[in-house]
Amino acid sequence: MTPPSLAKFAFASLFFLAATAVHANPYEKTLANGLRVIVKEDHRSQTVVHMVWYHIGAIDEKDGTSGLSHALEHMMFKGTAKIGPGEFSKRVAAAGGRDNAFTNQDYTAYFQIVPKRALPEMMSLEADRMRDLRVDPKEFAQEIKVIMEERRMRTEDNPEALLQERLNATMFQAHPYRRPVIGWMNDLENMTASDLKAWYKEWYAPNNAYVVVVGDVNKDAVFKLAEKVYGSIKPHALPVRKPLVEPEQIGIKRIVVKAPAKLPFIAMAWKVPKLKDVDKDREPYALEVLATVLDGHDAARLTKDLVRGQKIAQSAGAGYDGTLRGEAVFTLEGQPAEGRSVAEIETALRAELKRIQDEGISAEELQRVKTQTIASQVYKRDSMMAQAMEIGAIEAAGLNWRDIDKTLDKIRSVTAEEVQAVAKKYFNDDDLTVAVLDPQPLESAKTRQPSAAAAALRH
């Protein structure tokens, strides 16, 4: 089999090629109205991905109006002064393309994947709804019902999602990450078309957005087209965003969530630092490596030890995302094997942390993180959508697409000592929130009835 030294060499040379190749690409231009346009040329096929990202998400919402950003995303398909409800998707389909949108805590994004000849029409469609969305109360009355069905499907009837929602609501007391992106059912029931119109007027502006184009295009032609199509949209002052900082947690929190299921589940979440300064920060990269050592690939520790070795878990995982607008969280989770308990999983997860705190990680493990990082960089170039998402996501966190390669370099520079240091420094019980799914037999579970308000809404 492959001697490790050879593999290392081959990876190093490949990385060099990848790094030199991306040097000149993507390209960026800011229009006079503040709209930033980022273009990555990729001429492998005649596809173009066109995305419009807005710096508006659940993080910007207030109590009582959770779910506004997501609901507005739905209404963005319901027509403008120029085109009728549903017409947007019809035109994308007629061009041979597909479109969709997504909202999360930090952003709202819209995309079309089309044959390249359709890019001008896609830009016109997006510019039209950036400028002049109609929020028709009749359309809204139908759509909010759809969103409630979406909430039932995604959250109410999904034990893991329900657990995650309640975990967030518990670990954050002041920070807006405590509210679900889709919104609490009560807030959906009381949302109005004028709430959405106001939300749109406040936040949808070229100076709060950026366009990402990846595909078989010429950058100068795209900049010219963007200027023509988006350039005349007027910017406006955005509401002031106050700093949002969660007060320090001063003791462990534990919750239980009951839902129809068979196996229990446990999630443990610690508050940890996020990436703020791409050049100076070290800890976020070390946390990223820690997550990879625990759960980044098939030979990572949690599955190896808890599922395959000790056979106490049906599944086990770790997660860290330090690239975001709000507060970062490091999560460990697991589902006990049949006959084992969540207490045993919690003990085992803690033991895995303790082992890294005491003994650190091996050179082989560190090398594997680097190998994975380099291979991923090559593989991601097979997907235009993945490349567009990568650019969009780092921008959404308030960082810059130019930082993408830098952050990957930094991850590869992390030492075993740095990983051990973050494992020791964070993961204190005082910063920990634990959520346990307590499975309920179907027979005894209460049938979910809508609230009185929902019943009233039907009339």
Place this chain on the structure above:
Amino acid sequence: MKANMLPRILILIFSLSVSCLAHAGVDIQHWTAPSGARVYFVESHSLPILDLEVAFAAGSAYDPPGKSGLANLTQGLIDSGAGTLDEEQIAGKWVDLGARVSGGTDSDRATIGLRTLSSPTERNGSIALLHTLLTAPTYPADVLARERGRAIAALKEADTRPDAIAGKRFIQAVYPDHPYGVISTEASLQAIVRDDLVEFHRTYYTARNAVITIVGDVSRNEAEAIANDLTTGLPAGEAAKPLPPINLPKRETIRVAHPASQSHINIGTPGYARGDPDAFALLVGNYVLGGGGFVSRLMQDVREKRGLAYDVHSFFAPRKLAGPFEIGLQTKRQQGGEALGVTEAVLNSFLKTGPSASELKAAKQNLADGFSLRLDSNAKLLANVSVVSFFGLPLTWIDDYPGKVAAVTAEQVRAAFARHLDPQHIITVIVAGD
């Protein structure tokens, strides 16, 4: 064998090469390896990546009676020990190679997919390791015991989920007396012993029962060598025997109690088999009915006009034999009856009149004009070519696709739906209805 006359543009530049992937046609090269395995190859040097898939006619339809789950375990445990390597060594080697291994089992196929860098060290290491897995899995008894336990636990968990319950009851009812409708149970999994895996592997993981699809940064000569290296040492074996024919189910509505807030509704019947002459008419028709996202009739009537569901869709999932046609939706349980009524009305009206002229035009436009989007990466190319290769479709199938779509008429759609979706054979499953 060249699949088309269009020129391939293959320029080897390392990363920003301007070579086009699936520019106007896909050149599928096809041959049979000395081992007897069929090989399909698309050369593409635009990225330093090699993707391949080895597929065996060894899906769950070949499970012996009473041992449902055997095909799945045989595939799933192929990396649980091979040659002199144990499962941890295998996992570690894949990670060190930077390779991604995928795969799974459906009713017809067991597949193992590999994505590796095409540089010789990584590529050769990956092919050698995959060869060891394919030809010399050891199926350790202790790993089988563990994985069987996990499979049973997952099965019990799934039996609490309304969507999983609906899916299971649906497939059982659509194929009442056929291997396509047989579902793993705790008893069938408990009945499986190590020798069953060894025997299943020996019978079905053979060269003549294998199809290899290769896409990426290797030459024809290298692809031939890869196919040879992978299948040397596999028993020649023989192609799997044909599956028994499908008998259509009797019309039936099945209701399952569940405390969920939404009813989960599945409606359908056996649809069509790969290679069916009606395939393109059914594809175009289904786009209009429920496959075309927001522009489909189901989406318009159930979601857009009435707000009854977030997700409503229909699809055909063609298999070796007639795979299922299925409509699926979820709706607040109190309005399950209303949503079902609207859905049935849409289906019945479509069966009666077929698509309008404008609907037909829109469907063709999207499917034909957008077809290139389905081939714009090595991963997507592999997914499409592996369908051609496993099901033995014509090598020109991908190139012919837009033309075949464009040629479909409204009358062909109506007639094809009438042939394949007889209301007398439609199954309806409602989980968590009021």
